[in-house]
Each structure stands twice: as structure tokens, then as C-alpha cells.
Amino acid sequence: MKIVKLKKEMKKIAEGLRKSRCSIGFVPTMGFLHQGHMSLVEQAKKDCDKVVVSIFVNPIQFGKGEDFKSYPRDISSDFLKCKNGGADIIFLPSTEDIYPKGFQTYVDVSRLSKYLCGISRPGHFAGVATVVLKLFNIVKPHRAYFGEKDYQQILIIKQMVTDLDVDVKIINMPIVREADGLAMSSRNRYLTKVQRERARILNDALGMGERLIKEGERNPKKVVKELRGMILSQKIGEIDYISICAPDTLEELVEIRGKVLIALAVKIGRARLIDNRLIGI
Template identity: 45%
Template sequence: MQTIMTVAELRRALAEARRADKRVGFVPTMGYLHDGHLALIDASRAQCDVTVVSIFVNPTQFGPSEDLSTYPRDFQRDEKLCRDAGVAIVFAPGAEEIYPAQFETFVEPGELAKPLCGAFRPGHFRGVATVVSKLFNMVQPDVAFFGQKDFQQCAVVRRMAIDLNLPIEIVTVPTVREADRLAMSSRNRYLNEEDRGRALAISRALFGAAEEFRLGERNVDKLIAIAKTALETVDRLQYLELVDGDTLKPAVSPLHRPAALCVAAYVGSTRLIDNVILQPTP
């Protein structure tokens, strides 16, 4: 495995793979890797000849009062996990490599970035779209892999790739969960034991509503209400919405199109997001 810090070196390292017409897979991360990231790596290795993992905590997607300075980092551990998982290249640029002096060009996403997290984190998806587009240009992968837990991010990135004519297949990998069904997240390390127990209300709420959907419930308001009753132990519910799986606009009753039940909530001072996909049968 190679660990590379600069775009020039990255392109040199990938040149041989491209000459050999090898399929390049890309997993963009902010590090502090967990089994969710490893599932993305496994998916890439299954579909591609060469897997590149980027590790970069992107400052432009954090708001002024968010956790950029305290976001968990452990690069040596991440390197070992990547090596053990069969990654070919770890790309770990510094901020100056991504955002050099006098940088001023950003990618502005559209309507998909406005609801859900976009309504509460102004500029977040502008930062995501910008850094992902830059990383796509640096790596030039054939396929890029993202986790379903970041459902809105997947939608924004997929739309960006289409709109900007990027020749990259976007693959969404199902959310990986702990044994107790808590969605894996680098921010889970912020939770103390009591918080962790209360955070389980999020997955209980989502899977409770999903079960009622499986049993035949198609009323949007009822499905949201079922989920909401299970969220009493969170400290602050930021949003709980059932949205169309393609447009992210509010889903309409009776539910007959793929939809996502999405939640963002604070447990203690930690903001957690999660979702389940509701797929009506034809």
C-alpha cells in the first residue's frame, strides 16, 4: 500500500493502472475509520482492480460552531486498517493541497441540498460538493462508494456527477450498524455510556416505522408519528421527515414511490443522523 500526500504523486501512482486499463475505485473519507468505511472498501475491492481511500477532514463542510477542531483523528490506525483491508493507495492531502492560497471556486448544489441537513447546516453541502468534485478530479476514479447513512449526501453527489458530466459511477452501500443497531459513525466516540443507550431510540424509531410500512401502512403522517413516539429519549430532535427517494421533497400519501425516513437528533452534545429506505412493492 502507498500513502500519498500530493496530487502530482497520486497521478503518477495511478498512471500505470490507467495504462493497464484497470478499474479504479474510490472511497472518500474524513478518517477515523470504522466498519462502515471498511464495507465501502470491501465493495470497491469487489468491483474494482485498484482501490483508493482518501483521508481528509474537510474544513469547508463544517459550520463555525461545529466540531472541526475536535473531529476524531487517528491517522496511524486508519493506515493500518486500510493496509489490512487491501487498499492500494491512501491519499492523505493537507489542507493546502486541497485549498491552496487564493482558492475561491466552489461547487454550489441545488434543490437536493436545501431540505433535511441542508436546512440546519448552511453551506455544508457546498463544502461537500466542492471537496468531492476536487477529489474526483484528483483521483479520476471509475466508481466512487458512499454510505447510505449519509443519504442526502449521496443524492447531492449523484446529482453533481450527472450535472457536471463526470464519468464516475456512484455506488451507495447499505448502512453498517453496531450489534445494537446504532448506525456506525465516527462521531459515536463522543457518546458516553448513558448517551449511547439513549441514542438507540433513533434506530428503534426508524425500524419501528419500517415494520409498520412492511405490514401495510402507507400513510406518511402515521409513519412519521410512529417513529416520533420512539424518539422521546433524545435531547433534541432536529428533524424527522419522510421524503421522496429521488427528489427529497416531502413524501405524499398513500406512499407508492421509494422514500427515505430521515432523522437528525442530538444526544447530549452529539448530532446523529440515520435513515431507512421504504420501498413499496410494485
């Protein structure tokens, strides 16, 4: 496994791989890897000749007062997991190399960014889209892999790739969960023991929402009310949002029909956790 720190070197390697007709699978991460990340590496390994994992805590997707400085990091553990998982290259750039002095260009996927997490985290998705496009230009992957826990992020990246004619196929992979149903997240580390035990309510609430819909409830406001009450009963934190929306546009629904997305975000102590479930009726 090769570790590359400079974007100039990464570009040269990627160009060489493409010239030799090697397919490149890419897994962009912010590090502190867990089994959710490794499921992406595993799939990339199956699909592609070479797998590149980037580890870069992207400063421009964090807002004022968010956890950029305290975001969990463990490079040694990440290296070991990538090596054992079969990654061929780790791209570990510096902030200065990604955003050199004078940097001023951002990518704004405006419509999809105004819903869900975009409401409470203004500018977040411009930061995400910008760094992902830069990484695509550097790594030059044929396929890039993302987890469905970040459902809105996947939609935004797919839209960006379509709008800007980026030559990469986006592969979304299922959410990987802990044994009790909590979606795996690097930020789960922030939870105390009690908070961690109660955090399972997020997945339980999604399950209840699915049951209500499949039992015939078609009023999204009634479903949201039930989910809100269920989560608040645990007294674990503050609900950012609970939304029942169209899976392709993220627009809130006035009536539940066809395929819908239940998405939620809850602040529990220092952690802001998101989760979602696609439901077809």
C-alpha cells in the same frame, strides 16, 4: 500500501494506472475509520484492480460552531485498517494542497441540498460536493464508494456527476450497524455510555415507522408524530428533523405510497446522528 500526500503525485499515479488499464476504486473518507468504511474498501477491492482511500477532514463542509477541530482523528489506526483491508494507496493531502491560497470556486447542487440536513447545516453540501469533485479530479477513479447512512450526500454526488459529466460510477453500499442497530459513525465516539445505550432508539424508531407504513398507515404526519414521541420518550437529546420523503427528490410527502424514505437527525450530547430507511409498499 503506498501513502501519498501531494495531489500532484496522486494525479501522476492515477494517470499511470489508467494508462496501464488498471481500474481504480476510490473510497473518500474523513478518517477515524470503522467497519462501515471498511465495507466500502472491501467492495472496491472486489470490483477494481487498485483501491485508493483518501483521508481528509474537509474544513469547508463544517459550519460555524461545528466540530471541525474536535472531529476524531487516528491516522495510525486508519493506516493499519487500510493495510489489513487491502487498500493499495492512501491519499492524505493537506488543507493547503486541496485549497491553496486564493481558492474561491464551489459546487452547489442547489435543489437536493435544501432539504433534510441542508436546512440546519447551510453550506454543508456545497463543501461536500466541492471536495468530492476535487478528489475525483485528483484520484481519477472509475468507481467511487459511499455508504447509505449519508443518503442525501449520495443523491447530491450522483446529481453532480450527472450534471457535470464526471466520468465515474457511484456505488452506494448498505448501512453497517452495531449489534444493537445503531448506524456506525465516527461521531458515535462522542456519546457517553448512557447516551450510547439510548441512541439505539433511532434505529428502533425507523423500525416502528416501517411497521406502521406496512400495516397500512398512509398519513406521513401521523407516522412522524409517533416516531417523534418514541424518540423524545428517551430524553436523549434534540430532534433536528424526522422526514418522510420521496427517495429521489427528498421532497416531503403528503401521502405515503410506492417507495418512501424515512430520514432523521438527532442531536445527542456532542453528537449529531443521522439515520434512514428505505421502505417499499
